[in-house]
Amino acid sequence: MKLAVSGKGGVGKTTFAALLIRTLNDRGKHVLAIDADPDANLAAALGIPNADKITPIAEMKDLIFERTEARPGSIGGFFKLNPRVDDLPEALSAKLDNIKLMRLGGVQKGGSGCICPESTLLRALVTHIVLARDEVVVMDMEAGIEHLGRATASAVDKLIVVVEPGRRSIDTAEHIHKLASEIGLKTIAVVGNKIRSKKDEEFLKKHLNDFEFLGFIPYDDALIEADLDGVSPFDIDSAAKTYVSEMISILNFS
Numbered sequence: 675m676k677l678a679v680s681g682k683g684g685v686g687k688t689t690f691a692a693l694l695i696r697t698l699n700d701r702g703k704h705v706l707a708i709d710a711d712p713d714a715n716l717a718a719a720l721g722i723p724n725a726d727k728i729t730p731i732a733e734m735k736d737l738i739f740e741r742t743e744a745r746p747g748s749i750g751g752f753f754k755l756n757p758r759v760d761d762l763p764e765a766l767s768a769k770l771d772n773i774k775l776m777r778l779g780g781v782q783k784g785g786s787g788c789i790c791p792e793s794t795l796l797r798a799l800v801t802h803i804v805l806a807r808d809e810v811v812v813m814d815m816e817a818g819i820e821h822l823g824r825a826t827a828s829a830v831d832k833l834i835v836v837v838e839p840g841r842r843s844i845d846t847a848e849h850i851h852k853l854a855s856e857i858g859l860k861t862i863a864v865v866g867n868k869i870r871s872k873k874d875e876e877f878l879k880k881h882l883n884d885f886e887f888l889g890f891i892p893y894d895d896a897l898i899e900a901d902l903d904g905v906s907p908f909d910i911d912s913a914a915k916t917y918v919s920e921m922i923s924i925l926n927f928s
């Protein structure tokens with residue numbers, strides 16, 4: 675099962691991804707967690723110690739050079755378009771129980787569609803992870819889903835778009851929907867987060883009536899406190915866990 679989590683900034687992608695991954699881990703699943711959002715910290719939300727010390731792959735200059743035979747930042751020169759990446763999930767992930775976490779990091783975009791050693795390595799890695807790995811894969815992505823090329827997108831079992839009750843979050847969901855269909859990713863589901871009332875739920879259902887809803891997560895101050903304290907949302911007492919658990923049943927992990 676390969677899942678990608680996307681949505682507008684701040685809607686709760688990382689919180690949801692962390693709850694999903696920790697719950698699956700609790701049920702004995704092996705999960706490869708991919709932090710594909712340059713600004714995010716999925717490792718901290720998972721409760722991995724020293725999360726801020728994990729170097730993103732995009733910043734591993736020696737590795738990028740070794741694998742692509744070109745210096746990071748160089749554009750237009752020669753480099754390997756198919757760098758070896760199959761050993762990287764084992765070698766470079768931070769571990770917690772049965773969870774392996776990889777931070778991809780960001781690539782400086784030089785003009786439109788940067789083709790540089792670091793983006794080539796990341797693209798090859800994501801393709802490998804989605805196409806060739808046996809374990810459950812959960813990717814925490816930014817609002818854009820550009821890490822997913824056509825070849826990869828078709829192998830993603832579900833793109834989960836997190837939304838909150840608000841117009842901009844809905845606009846972003848529609849935008850992601852469009853991007854997804856352009857790259858051939860058809861299975862999309864929505865998670866309504868930060869729900870304060872039945873009215874919030876109805877608002878989302880009304881405005882996103884062409885989406886499948888995986889479920890809703892109530893607004894909970896305890897999640898914000900956990901974030902501020904650097905504690906995983908899974909390690910606190912929050913109803914959110916129960917709701918995410920129900921969503922996992924719907925997703926039907928074999």
Ligand SMILES: Nc1ncnc2c1ncn2[C@@H]1O[C@H](COP(=O)(O)OP(=O)(O)OP(=O)(O)O)[C@@H](O)[C@H]1O
Nearest residue numbers: 683684685686687688689868892893894897898901
């Ligand atoms: N159900 C909820 N109730 C209350 N607060 C929540 C809920 N879900 C997430 N939050 C809080 O909202 C903030 C943003 O959450 P999170 O970092 O998970 O969002 P994100 O979409 O990953 O953000 P970014 O786009 O910056 O990566 C955090 O403070 C988090 O604790």
Ligand SMILES: [Mg+2]
Nearest residue numbers: 687688711714
């Ligand atoms: Mg995030």
